[in-house]
Amino acid sequence: DTGVSQDPRHKITKRGQNVTFRCDPISEHNRLYWYRQTLGQGPEFLTYFQNEAQLEKSRLLSDRFSAERPKGSFSTLEIQRTEQGDSAMYLCASSTGGGPDTEAFFGQGTRLTVV
């Protein structure tokens, strides 16, 4: 296993279009997270899955955003009717358990540019 994989690495889209990103976590990890990182800022939590269940969503996740993890393995994040403010790096992370020593492993991210 080579770690958390995200696809695509870069996406340029026109305003109003829909985009979908994919995340493949480390295979034995049951927890999966999506974060958004804008320029000059730290990552901000968007949503969390434990296996296939989406258990928490941030206020940042507007109704144009939807995330799925249908079989408890890979996850997708879709943004509908993209806006320029959606331009950011979208990061996926995975982990096992949730105790104090749990390490979250991050993918390299998908950089979205909305023009």
Place this chain on the structure above:
Amino acid sequence: GDSVTQMEGPVTLSEEAFLTINCTYTATGYPSLFWYVQYPGEGLQLLLKATKADDKGSNKGFEATYRKETTSFHLEKGSVQVSDSAVYFCALSFPFSGSARQLTFGSGTQLTVLP
């Protein structure tokens, strides 16, 4: 809500200089504390962590001590190398409350080490 405040960058040092990157947090309770590093073109990687007061996390010559009385987790290295050039993020999470246990990040500090 919970927050992390980091020393603003960018920070530029000469090789073998001493490094300190300040990090303070605001949280209700006793979070776990982390430093993540992002090298150019790569994903976030855990550098070190501490899960309770007075714990010292260390890795690759970097150290940080969990100071409950000052709510701080400053990152230090005695002698930096050019290869340490990266963006450093301080973060916290609450492993024992809620289900998501997501990370809350600071805004990051860009470090450049010159030969």
